Amino acid sequence: MPTINPGLQPFDLTGYRGASGKNFFTETRVLAEAFRLNSTNQTPDYLDAVNSHLSGLGTLLGGRINELTIACHKEGKWGELVQYDNTGNRIDEIRYAPEQTELRKIFYDYGVVNLDCHASWRHEFSLQHRMALAILTNMNGEGGVACPLAMTEGLIHALRAIGTEEQKEKFLPLLTSPDSPSHFMAGQYVTERVGGSNVAANRTVATPQSDGSWRLNGEKWFCSNPGDVWVTTAKVANTNTIGLFLVSRLRQDGSLNGCRLLRKKDIIGSKGKVTVESLYEDCEATQLGRTAHGLANLIRYILRTSRLHVICGGLGHISRAIIEAESYIAQREAYGKKLAAFPSVQQTIAELKMLQASLMLISFRAFALSDAEHPLALMLVPLLKVVTTQYSAVVAKEAMILHGGNGILGDFSVLPRILNDAIINETWEGTHALLAEHAIAAARRPKVAAAWSEYLKAETASMPAETKTLVFELHEEATRLMADDFERDANRMYLCELMWRIFALCETQRALQHAPEAAAYAPLLQSFVEQGARLPFRARAA
Template structure:
C-alpha cells in the first residue's frame, strides 16, 4: 500500500477502536453509580435492581441507541394525521417503527411500572440515568410524564379516579401500556401558570368540560393528559387552578380536542410536542379541585424536575465517556490527544461535572424515595423543596456545558450527527434547560421559599454537617464558601432588589458547595478539590497533578 493509504487506514482504525470502546454494560462500568446504590439501598432492593439495571443498560446500548439514531433523524420524525381516509377526525401521531422498538425496551425495564408502589425512586432514577446515555431518546419525557401522573393519581386522586386511570399507566407491556402527558403551558403565560385561562366547567356527573388552548404539549400522542384549568368562581392566579386527568379517547373518538400542529423543536425531536385546542373535553379532577395547583407542582412538576436533573446527569456521563475514549484513540501532532495538557484539563472538568451531579441527584433521589413513601419528616420535606428546584437548575446548566466540552474534544467530528451522539445530546440538553421551569423561574421560586419558610436553616445544617465531617482542607474551604453563600442569601432575602439582581449568583455558589459536600462525603476528594477551585485561581503544580489524576479516571 502507498504510505498515505496506510495513514488513512490507520486513522480509520483508530476511530473504529474508539467506537468499540463504549461499554457494553454501562451499569457495571459505572463505579460511582454502583457505589452510591450500595450505600443507599437495603440489600433486598439492591439485589433486585442490579440484574435489571445491567440488562437494561445493555439494551440501551444494543437496541435503543441504533433505533434512536434513526427515528431522531429529520427524515423520520413524528407526523400528525388529523383525519382518516373517510374524513373522520382521528388526531393520530405516527412514529417510525424503530420508535416503538425502543419503547418496548424502556417500558419493559419497569422504569414506569415502579410508580405503582410507593418509594421506588432509586430504581427509577437508576434506569432513567442509564437511558439518558442516549439523551431524551424520544422516551425519557413520556416515561417521566407517565410517572408524574401515576404518582399524582396514587397520592392525590379519589379511589374511583385512581382505580380507573392508574392501572393502564403502570403496565410493562409497551403495546398495552398507556402513556401520560402534562399540559400546563398556555401561550399568554408560559411559566406564569397563574395567567392560564383554560376553564373547567363542572358537570352533574362529577366530570368537567375543558375549554381553551394549551401551547406546549409534549407527548401529544399520550393516552392520558394531565391538564390544569381554571374553575369558575375560584380565586385568580394559581389558587384558582384545578388539576384534571383527561383521556385521549372517549367511545373510540378524540375527546373534545384537536391538535393544531406539532412543534419543530431544537432537540428531543423523537418525542411529539404540539399545540392543542380543547372544546368541551371531558376530564376528572385529580384530588380536590381547590388543591389542583398544589398537586400539579408538588407532585407532578417536582417529579419531572427531579428526573430532568437525573437525565441531565446521564448526558454528562455520556459526554465524558465519548470524550475520554476519543482522546485515548485519536492521534494528532504525533501523539494521542489525551497526552496534551489542554485536553486533559477538559477531561478532568468533564469527570468532575458528571460525578458532582451524580452525587447531588442521588441525594435528591433519597429525599424523593422517602417523600413518595410517606416517611419524610418536616426537615426532609423542606430540604427537598430547596433541592428539587436547585438541582434541576444546576444540573441542566451543567449538562449543556459538559456536552459542549465533549464536542470540543472531538473537534469538527463532534459536530457531525452521524459521527457521535453528542450533537443530539447537545440539542436535547438545551431543551432540558427550559423544561419544568426556566432557570430564572426556578431561582425566583427558591428565593420565595427562603423568605417564607425556614429552608435556609435546613440547607445550612445539612451542608454544614457534610463539610465538617470531611475533616480535610477541602471541607474547611467548602464550609467557608457555604458561610459566604448563606450570608449572601440572607441579604437577598432581606433586600428585594438585591435578591432580584444577584440571588442567581448566590445560588450558583451554594450549589457548588452542595456538590463538593456530597463528593467529600463519598470520598471523592480530588473531584471535590477540583470543583471547589475558583476558575481564575493561579495554576500550580497541585492543580496540574489533580488534573492528570482526574483525566486518567474511569
C-alpha cells in the same frame, strides 16, 4: 496495476463506533457508588438486585437501544401528526416510526416505570432506583422516551395519591400493567400562549357538568407526548381557581374527545417524541384531586416528579458525553500520539469527571431527601434543576470540542443531538431564573434554613479545617446576599453557584470519608475539594 489512492486507505478512525457496544452503567461507576452511598438502609440482596437490573439496562443502552435511537432520529423517522383518516374523519393521532415504537416497548417492558408491577421483581421499587433508571435512559438523549417516562411516572404518582377509585381502575392498568399496549403514552398539557410557568394565568375554562364530569374550552401551547391520557390545568368557570384535570383521548362513549391537535412543534431537540399545539372544544375531563388544590397537586405530584427527571436528564447527558469523549480520545491520533496522551486533554477529561462525580453525589443525596420529604429537598431540587442542566450543556459542548471537526457532524456521533436535548432540558419545567428564585425562596424559609444549618453542622463535623472554613465562608456570603432584596434578585444565578459549591464540597467530602468504592476516583474528588469546587473551564460572574 491500479493506482492506490492514499486518501482512501484505512486510518486511525476506520471502523470507529464511539460508545456503541459498551455497558453505559458500568462505564459510569460513580452512578453505582452514589446510589450505594445513599442507600445505606437497604439490604445487600436489594443492592445486588438493583445493581444487576441497572447493569442489564446499561447493556441494552449501548446495544439495541442505541441502534434504535439513532435510527428513529433521522429525517423521515420523526413522529407525525395525522389529523384526518382517509375518509375525512377527524382522528387527531400521532404515528411513530417502527423504531420509536420498539424503543418505547423495550424500556416499558424493562420496568423503568412499572417494575413494582412485575411479578419477577421481589423488592421495593425505590425512588433512588427509579432515578438511576432515568439517568441511564437519558444517556441516549431524550430519545423519545425520557420525557414520556417522566410524565407517565408523574401521572402514576398523582393517580395513586389523589385519584378516585374509578380513575385508578380505568387508568392505572393502562399506565403500569406489564401487558399494557400503552408505552409511556401519558402527557402534560399545561402551558398556554399567555405563559408557561405562570399557570395562574391560564385562560382555558373548566365548566362542571351535572354528571360530575367537566368540559374544557381553551388552548394549550405545549402539549408534550399526546397519546392515551394526560393531565391538564384549567380555570374553574367564574372563579380564579386553577383546577387539575385528567383527560382521555376518547370520551366515555368511545368517540374522539374534544381535543383538536392543531400542529406539531418545530423544536430544536427532543425530536423523538412529538409536542403539539391543541384546542379544547367541549373536551370531556374529570377532576384530579380537590378543585381548590389544583395548583398544589400539580406542583406536588406532577412538577416535583418532572423536576427530578430533569435532574436525571442532565446527569444522563453529562455521562454519555464523557463516555463518547473518552472513547474518541482513546482512538484518535494527532501528531503521532493518541489524544488521550496530551496533558491538556487529560485535564479537560478530569474536569468533566470531577463535575460528573460531584453532581451525581449531590443528586442522589437530593433523591434520598426528597423521598423522605425532608425540608432541605425544597431547596436542593430546584437548585439542582438549575445547576445540573446548565452544566450538562457545557459538558456536551466540551465533549464535542474534543472531537474536533467530527464533533459537529450529526452522523458521526450522538453528541450534537445530546447537546440539543440538553438545551431543551434546561428550559423544561421552568427557566433558570425562575428555579433559582424557587431555590433561594426555599432557603429563606425558617424550616429549610434550620435544616440547612443542621446539615452543615453534621457534614462539616469531621471535615478538614481548610475545607470547613471555605464551606462556612460560602454560606456566610450566600446568607448576606439573600438578606438584601436587591442583592438577592440581582444575584440569583451567583447565589445558586454559591449554594451548589457548598453542597458539592460537603457531598464530595462525605464520599471520600464514607464510600470505600470511591477509591477509584478519590484523586479526582480530592482535587475537586482542593480547588474549592471551582472548575477552570466554567466562566463565572465576578
